[in-house]
Amino acid sequence: MRNFEVAFIFNDIADMLEIKGENFFKIRAYRKAARTIENLPVEIEEMAKEGRLQEIEGIGKALSDKIYEILETGTCHYYENLKKEIPPGLVEMLKIPGLGAKKIKVIHDTLGISSIEELEKAARTKKLRTVPGIGTKTELSILKGVEALKNRAGRVLLATALLVADQVISSLSSMKEVTDAEVVGSLRRKKEMVGDIDIIAATAAPETVLNDFSKIPHISEITERGATTVSAIHDMGAKIDLILVTPQEFYPALRFFTGSVDHNTELQSLAQTMGYDLDETKILNKNSNEIFYPESEIQIYEKLGLPYIIPELREGRGEIKAARCGKLPEVVELEDIKGDLHIHSNFSDGISSIKEIAKKAKSLGYEYIAITDHSKSLKIAGGIDEEKLKEQIAAIKEINKKSDEVYILTGIEVDILSDGTLDFSDDVLSKLDIVIASIHSGFKQDTDTITNRIITACQNPHVDIIAHPTGRILGRRDPYAADMDKILEAAAATNTVLEINSSPDRLDLNDLMAQKAKEMGIKMVIDTDAHDKEALEDIKYGVWTARRGWLEEKDIANTMPLDELLKFFKVKK
DNA sequence: GCCGTTTTCGGCCCGACTGTTTTCAGTCG
Structure with missing residues (x-):
């Protein structure tokens, strides 16, 4: 958790330096350090104790001093001074699409604006266009950006929320009065973004637990407190709601607060028809007035004649009906994944070497991986050209010969260029085991143009996979205007595999789109798009997304053993 | 701010797109 804390401060410093107009490379040093620390497989505190901070790539004297200070005091002078100098509203403005540090500074200097509210007002009253370099179009786009930002206010990524929830739950679990604690709500259902982090805890001493809750590290503000509930704001900006129940009420409450509302409503209707009443504390037999306190969620579903329904499926999308008919999907498990087919190495913009990646993959129990760096455009x-690709293929063959680690497939993430052509010739692509095609330019093209680009890529006999098919970045960028129905049809017609990108801010395809693709008979892969060996661990987010989309092992290509996978990808060629 | 068989300063990702200008600056990936 402390890694995250240090990374958070370094990112905040980078934001503020950007607004100050500091040296680009200095800013990048802070961002790079933040990313490295966030992904560090060990506790930064341990490394600090051993005096090994400067062994970390990208951390020198200045940054290591600041890390020591943060670990000791929770902050550092440099950070605190910057915070005094730069109004927090200006840092917030960086999140507005189309608005960068330079414009924020000039707006602040000209109109004295230092909050998003003031910015919005100035845009609405047409004062923003009086700022040098800003005209009517920019004014309008800023207004749109503010709207977009408001719409996602307070929502955090699944990955961030889980990190916070884990820390809070481990603190709760260490209290002797707490017998059980579990995350509930949309976070337990593994929704891609959540508004609140809901947690329930079982205790016979709610008063004591509520008092101790406010002492949990990083709980910065208690916003509401009742007899058995408390709401708080975490340092990372997430809202936390804690609900206390008695130990015997734990499982009814776990089921009830996990939701979703639609799932609960349907379940309650079914219960009623069977003579039961379900609520957050118990199961009541309405005929005999007998009260039942289940000792697991399984027992609750059992009581209603249903098999257990995993939280990811509890969205009220037909799972109860499916459960009644014995048609619940046997959703894919993390252990089913036999390899990762979308990974960047230090040949392009990845941090880790191919050997390091292979070693990490082995530790995850994988059978194979594909190295798919960016293409030259x-x-x-740092997209690689034909020459460098040749070098990489040779390097991979060499490693495969010598090592008993995972088998490494050669590959590329080839750019679908703005004109719809691919960044490499068919001849080059034909020499690779795995070809992933994806879009990294011309995001704003109209529906027809961008749809046709992707369809053309599907039609290329060498393209195996379309990566992050909709191009969205959660909380930051909408999907491109592509017609996904047409793309799904093209993928189905050409046997092109679609990716579920596991990167926590992509999760692209999303659950619903993946379900639709499954229904059309399209195969998918769950990949990480890792740029760092540690990011191979992100695969879990993709698996959860697939589970929410009712996907089974057979729907996912990279659950196949290597020989079967190679045969599968040859079918198209 | 980091890094270095260029050892102590100078290099460290580039190019398209957009909107504002009237030849360019800011943003984004």
Whole structure:
């Protein structure tokens, strides 16, 4: 957890330096350090104790000093001074699409605006256009950006919420008065973004637990407190709701507060027809007035004649009917995944070497991986040209020969260029085991243009997979205007596999789109798009998304053993 | 701010797109 805390501060510093107009490379040093620390497989505190901070790539004297200070005091002077200098509203404004540090500074300097509310007002009253470099179009786009930001206010990514929830639950579990604690709500159902982090805890001493709750690290503010409930704000900005129940009420409450509302309503209707009444504390037999306190969620579903329904499926999308007919999907499990087919190495913009990635993959129990770096046109990501690709293929063959680690497939994430052509010739693509095609430019093209680009890629006999098919970035960028129905049809017609990208801010395809693809007979892969060996662990987010989309092992190509997978990808060619 | 068989300063991702200008700056990936 402390890694996250240090990374958070470094990112905040980078934001503020950006507004100050500091040296680009200095800012990048803070961001890079933040990313490295966030993904560090060990506790930064441990490394600090051993005096090994400067062994971390990208951390020198200045940053390591700040890390020591943060670990000791929770903050550092440099950070606190910056916070005094830069109004927090300006940092917030960085989240507005189309508005960057330079414009924020000039707006602040010209009109004295230092909050999003003031910015919105200035845009509405047409004062923003008086700022040098801002015209009517920019004014309008800023207004749109503010709207978009408001719409997602307070929502956090699943990955962030889980991190916070784990920390709070482990603190709760360590209290001797707490017998059980579990995350509930949409977070337990593994929705891609959540508004609140809901937690229930079982205790016979609610008063004591509520008092101790406010002492949990990083709980910065208690916003509401009742006899058995408390709401708080976590340092990371997430809202936490804690509900206390008695130990015997724990499982009814777990079921009830996990939701969803639709699932609960349907379940209650079914219970009623069977003579039961379900609520958050018990199961009541209406005929005999007998009260039943289940000792697991399984017992609740059993009582209603149903098999257990996993939280990811509890969305009221027909799961109860399916459960009644014995037609619940046998959803894919993390252990079913036999390899990751979308990984970047240090040949392009990844941090880790192929060997390091292979070692990590082995530790995850994988049978194979594919190295799929960016292609030459994506300059910012250090896209590789034909020559470098040849070098990489040779390097991979060499590693495969010598090592008993996972089998490494050669591959590329080839850019679908703005004109719809691919960044490499068919001849080059034909020499690779796995070809992933994806879009990294021309995001704002109209529906026809961008749809046709992706369809053309599907039609290329060498393209195996379309990566992050909708292009959305959660909380930051909408999907491109592509017609997904047409793309699904093209994928189905050409046997092109679609990706469920596990990166926590993508999860693309999402659950519903993946379910639709499954119904059309399209195969999918769950990949991480990792740029760092540690990010291979992100695969769980993709698996959860697939489970929410009712996907089974047979729907996912990378659950196949290697020989079967290779045969499968040859069918199209 | 980091890094270095260029050892102590200078290099460290580039290019398209957009909107504001009138030749360019800011944003984004």
